[in-house]
Amino acid sequence: MRLRKWNVLLEGLSAEQAAQVEARMRKVVFEARAVLFRQGAPSDAMLLVRSGRVRLYLLSEEGEEFVTGVTGVGSVLGLAPTLLGTSRFQNAEAIDRVEASRLSAADLDALMAAMPGFSRNVARLLAILSGESIARSAPLALDPISMRIASILANLAELDEADPTGRSRVIEGLTQAELAKMVGASRTWVALTLADFERRNLLQRKKRWIRIPDIDRLLRYLSIARKQGS
Secondary structure (H helix, E strand, O other), X not given: OOOHHHHXXXXXXXXXXXXXXXXXXXXXXXXXXXXXXXXXXEOOEEEEEEEOOEEEEEEOOOOOEXXXXXXXXXXXXXXXXXXXXXXXXXXXXXXXXXXXXXEEHHHHHHHHHHOHHHHHHHHHHHHHXXXXXXXXXXXXXXXXHHHHHHHHHHHHHHHOOOOOOOOOEEEEOOOHHHHHHHHOOXXXXXXXXXXXXXXXXXXXXXXXXXXXXXXXXXXXXXXXXXXXXX
């Protein structure tokens, strides 16, 4: 299981200390399309995603959605607002069935007070998450829609296990309507863009199924497109 973010929190702790942290976690399950937490709601716990994929987005006063990222196994969600005791910064919605571990604000505070090493790790993880958030959201805000679609597909593809060559990835359970919602475009525009990507051999598709034959080729396409647009 890919739990790199969680491993940051446990780095340098003794086996006994790591077990104490794990003992405070509580399993929670969210079915596909369920809301993990809502923007503006009280932050009473952080979540560690153990399976499934999650869409993160902001909602404007006019009801418009802006996707800030798509994440999956190993992601730590809601750490900053839980630590600060503020309301949720954004919305989190399950793309498919999500299993997660929940650590309450009270338990997080108690663990940090009892273990200086854990407290340092929390600070380090916050810095990592902050940098990743900036790197992830800036392109989605500035890119044209075709590149937003490519970015989301690359993000989703990298959440799944690769084939033995490490290049081919499969995205399952995602409809064109859901993809359109993620990038803020019409279904027609998404369908046209996906057809163009298919002609370029960047992907193959069926109903609720997209295969990226070569993830490196898709990432190169994004890199070149951004350079040409800058």
